[in-house]
Structure formats: C-alpha cells, structure tokens
Amino acid sequence: xxxxIKSIVLIDDDLxxxxxHKRLFLKLELGDNVLPFYNSTDALEGxxxxxxxxxxxxxxxxxxxxxxxxxxxxxxxxxxxxxxESLKFEVxxxxxxxxxxxxxxxxxxxNNFVTNYFVKPLMIEGIIAIKEMYS
Amino acid sequence: xxxxxxxxxxxxxxxxxxxxxxFINEIGSQFLDISSDYFTLKPITLLLPELQFSTLINKKxxxxxxxxxxxxxxxxxxxxDSCVVLDVEYKFFYINDLSKFENSPNSVQNFLTEIQKQNKxxxxxxxxxxxFTYVASHDLQEPLLSLISYSKLLEEEYEDKxxxxxxLFVQFINKSAVRMRSxxxxxxxxxxxxxxxxxxxxxxxxxxxxxxxxxxxxxxxYKAIITVEKLPSLYCNPTYIRLLFQxxxxxxxxxxxxxxxxxxxISYTERENDWLFQxxxxxxxxxxxxxxxIFMIFKRLHNEQDYAGYGIGLAHSKKIIxxxxxxxxxxxxxxxxxxxxxxxxxxxx
Numbered sequence: 001x002x003x004x005i006k007s008i009v010l011i012d013d014d015l016x017x018x019x020x021h022k023r024l025f026l027k028l029e030l031g032d033n034v035l036p037f038y039n040s041t042d043a044l045e046g047x048x049x050x051x052x053x054x055x056x057x058x059x060x061x062x063x064x065x066x067x068x069x070x071x072x073x074x075x076x077x078x079x080x081x082x083x084x085e086s087l088k089f090e091v092x093x094x095x096x097x098x099x100x101x102x103x104x105x106x107x108x109x110x111n112n113f114v115t116n117y118f119v120k121p122l123m124i125e126g127i128i129a130i131k132e133m134y135s
Numbered sequence: 136x137x138x139x140x141x142x143x144x145x146x147x148x149x150x151x152x153x154x155x156x157x158f159i160n161e162i163g164s165q166f167l168d169i170s171s172d173y174f175t176l177k178p179i180t181l182l183l184p185e186l187q188f189s190t191l192i193n194k195k196x197x198x199x200x201x202x203x204x205x206x207x208x209x210x211x212x213x214x215x216d217s218c219v220v221l222d223v224e225y226k227f228f229y230i231n232d233l234s235k236f237e238n239s240p241n242s243v244q245n246f247l248t249e250i251q252k253q254n255k256x257x258x259x260x261x262x263x264x265x266x267f268t269y270v271a272s273h274d275l276q277e278p279l280l281s282l283i284s285y286s287k288l289l290e291e292e293y294e295d296k297x298x299x300x301x302x303l304f305v306q307f308i309n310k311s312a313v314r315m316r317s318x319x320x321x322x323x324x325x326x327x328x329x330x331x332x333x334x335x336x337x338x339x340x341x342x343x344x345x346x347x348x349x350x351x352x353x354x355x356x357y358k359a360i361i362t363v364e365k366l367p368s369l370y371c372n373p374t375y376i377r378l379l380f381q382x383x384x385x386x387x388x389x390x391x392x393x394x395x396x397x398x399x400x401i402s403y404t405e406r407e408n409d410w411l412f413q414x415x416x417x418x419x420x421x422x423x424x425x426x427x428x429i430f431m432i433f434k435r436l437h438n439e440q441d442y443a444g445y446g447i448g449l450a451h452s453k454k455i456i457x458x459x460x461x462x463x464x465x466x467x468x469x470x471x472x473x474x475x476x477x478x479x480x481x482x483x484x
Contacts, residue, residue: 038440
C-alpha cells in the first residue's frame with residue numbers, strides 16, 4: 001500500500017464544485033497533480049493519456065460525481081471497466097455525490113470498482129479520513 | 136389489465152370473442168360461489184346455459200337464470216357490454232341485481248365505503264402537493280434571496296478588498312443560488328400543470344404567431360427560419376399550448392448545429408381521434424438511447440458550459456400534452472436533426 005498518489009482526477013459537471021475540491025486537495029496535500037474534468041468522455045480520454053506518464057508504482061484517485069448529463073457516474077464506471085485492464089497504474093474510484101439516497105450508497109458499496117462513497121462537498125475531515133484510510 | 140375489474144363493485148364476467156370466460160372478478164366469484172380459475176377459458180354457457188348470444192345488445196339489461204353449486208336456482212339481472220381493448224374484443228357481463236348479494240361478505244356498501252376512503256386519501260394527497268408547492272415557492276425562496284442579494288452586495292461593495300479568487304468564490308455562490316431559484320420555480324410550475332382548466336377553441340395559427348413574437352430576439356440572434364403550415368383551430372388550453380410550442384421551438388434553436396442556420400418546420404395532420412403535430416429541426420439530434428429520458432424533469436444531456444438549461448422544458452411539455460389526452464415523442468438521430476411529435480385529443484371537451 002505504499003504507492004504514491006501521482007494524480008487525482010476530478011469528474012463533475014459543476015464548475016464550482018470541481019474548483020472547490022481541487023483547491024482543498026492541493027491545500028491538504030492529498031496530491032499535487034489534480035485534474036478536473038467536466039464530463040465523463042473527457043475524463044476517460046484524460047485517464048488514458050495518464051498511461052504515458054504514469055508507471056505501475058503510481059496510484060491515481062478518481063473522484064466521481066453520479067448525476068451528470070449524458071454519461072453519468074455509473075455509466076462512466078462501466079466504460080472505465082473496459083479500459084482499466086490496459087492501464088499500467090492502479091486506480092481507486094471514490095464516488096462524490098450530492099445524493100443521500102441510501103439506494104445509491106448501497107449500489108456503490110456493491111460495486112467492485114468503487115472504493116468508497118462520500119456525500120459532497122468533501123470537507124477537511126473527509127480528506128483527512130481518506131488520507132488515513134487509503135494511504 | 137383485467138384485474139382492473141376487481142375494483143368494480145359489481146360481479147363481473149369478462150368473455151373473449153370465442154365466448155370463453157377470461158376473467159371473473161373477485162366479487163363475482165364470491166357471488167356466484169365458484170372458483171374463477173376453474174371457469175377460465177370455459178364457455179360462458181357452462182355458467183349461464185340460457186344465454187342467447189344473438190339477442191345481446193350493448194348496455195342492454197336482460198335476465199337469465201343461474202344455478203348455484205348447491206342446486207339453488209335464482210334469476211339474475213345482467214347488463215351486457217362489449218368493447219375492443221388493445222385490438223382484442225371483449226364482452227362484459229355485469230350482474231346488476233344488487234339485492235341478491237347484499238348479504239355477501241363484500242357488499243356494495245363496503246365497496247362504497249372503500250371508494251369514499253380512497254377519495255379522501257386522494258384529496259389529502261392533493262392538499263399535500265399544494266402545500267408542498269407553497270413551501271417551495273415561499274419558504275425555500277427566502278434563504279435563497281438572502282444568498283443572492285448578499286453575495287451581490289459582497290461583490291460590489293468589497294470589490295477593492297477581495298482578491299481575484301475571492302471574487303470568483305462570490306460569483307460561484309451567486310450563480311448557484313440563482314440556479315437553485317430557477318430549479319425550484321421550474322419544479323413548482325411543473326407541479327401546477329395538472330389542473331384540467333377550461334379548454335377553449337383556439338386558433339393555433341394565432342398562438343404560434345404570438346410564440347414567434349415572444350421569441351423574436353432569439354430567432355433573430357440565430358437567424359432561424361421557421362416555416363409553419365396553416366394551423367387549425369381546436370379545443371385546448373391556449374396558455375399551455377403556447378408554452379409547449381415555445382419550449383419546442385426554443386429547444387430547436389438552442390440545440391442547432393454550430394454555424395448552420397436553424398430551420399424549423401411545423402406541420403400537422405388531422406386524424407380520426409386527434410390532431411398530430413410535428414416540429415422538425417435540422418439541429419444536433421439526440422442519441423437513440425436518450426429519446427425517452429429527455430422528457431424527465433431535470434434530465435439534461437449536455438453540460439451547462441455547452442448548452443445552458445435546467446432540464447425543465449420538455450418535462451413541462453409532456454405534462455401539458457398529458458392533460459390534453461395526447462402523447463409526445465421524438466424521432467431523432469445524433470447529428471441528423473430531431474422531429475418532435477405530439478397529439479392533442481379531440482375528446483377533451
């Protein structure tokens with residue numbers, strides 16, 4: 001578990017929320033390369049590109065919103081499953097959703113690709129918890 | 136579908152074209168004292184041997200005799216009806232003789248009480264909805280108004296004291312609050328489109344001209360060409376139908392292809408039971424997997440940055456068409472333009 005978090009990918013269609021999380025991640029030094037994306041298609045492309053600069057020793061965190069236009073969070077995960085094999089680096093997906101619907105939480109828990117589920121916005125305590133639990 | 140007849144407080148037998156029993160409702164099998172399963176797909180003459188098919192006329196009441204399993208013979212008053220459901224013809228026999236089954240466990244009185252109870256529940260739900268709408272329009276708006284006004288004040292009066300990022304934060308707050316306000320009022324309007332208000336004879340040609348006048352700036356800005364067939368006069372709610380056309384036309388303009396002049400054609404066909412309208416555009420089109428989702432409230436297919444909006448217009452349109460006993464659907468392919476179809480029933484008045 002001593003891989004380094006080389007990049008953090010943020011996927012959320014809301015500009016303000018992406019900005020907020022990026023700022024907080026940098027401030028609390030969860031990682032120093034934070035990449036915001038505003039839709040799933042751009043994010044998938046961006047993640048594929050990371051393969052050129054990232055190695056098997058690297059860890060990439062993805063913070064994923066569920067409710068997005070066109071390809072939503074769940075559809076993103078389906079598409080990600082298909083490219084995951086081809087990636088050199090290890091990925092952990094955290095869902096960041098404004099949904100407090102227990103069904104979404106349950107669905108996330110049952111998905112092998114989802115490491116954890118957080119209700120957004122993430123605050124300082126949440127990021128500290130992530131640091132303690134996963135790094 | 137046939138289980139609908141379980142809610143009818145009269146013993147009912149449903150028969151198919153071959154005069155076989157396809158359904159006996161619960162009160163029916165209790166009243167006749169039989170197992171409905173046993174009689175399924177058996178000829179109805181097994182149950183009512185004296186039945187004369189040649190004399191059956193819709194809505195006509197006739198009497199026939201019925202022999203209980205105990206051997207007890209009684210005369211039944213039956214109302215006959217028939218209709219075609221989903222292309223299949225059915226005959227309905229309603230046993231109309233109420234006095235004969237007042238002593239049965241599920242008497243008419245019980246059913247009436249049940250119906251009254253359900254009506255009361257429905258009224259309660261309606262009241263709750265009204266209250267909900269009221270809360271949304273007043274109580275939820277107030278804190279938002281504070282957010283909107285104070286963030287604006289902060290931006291203006293502290294302009295010198297805030298650095299660039301500080302100003303950005305304030306803008307985020309303001310924009311989100313303004314958006315929330317629009318979402319709430321959209322939801323509120325959505326909840327309110329359900330009263331069947333008076334339908335009046337409306338000249339749609341005139342309505343559409345009004346819509347085009349209202350959208351003048353937008354049409355002008357995009358240099359959109361709108362062609363309209365001579366539209367009919369028909370019974371509808373004019374305010375809602377104007378809103379519907381406004382939604383469809385402004386969507387057609389909004390989702391036009393970059394650098395291609397939007398062309399919108401509005402046409403109609405008069406059919407036996409309804410009017411079919413079509414709003415056809417040459418815009419960006421819709422992926423086939425999203426053709427139904429787009430009518431759900433707040434469902435959006437594009438990012439705010441690409442196409443601004445709230446995901447409200449088409450949900451409103453669907454509700455408007457529903458109160459006109461019609462249907463709305465879209466035919467489209469990505470990149471190939473879209474055709475929105477909707478119908479307005481002739482049987483609404």
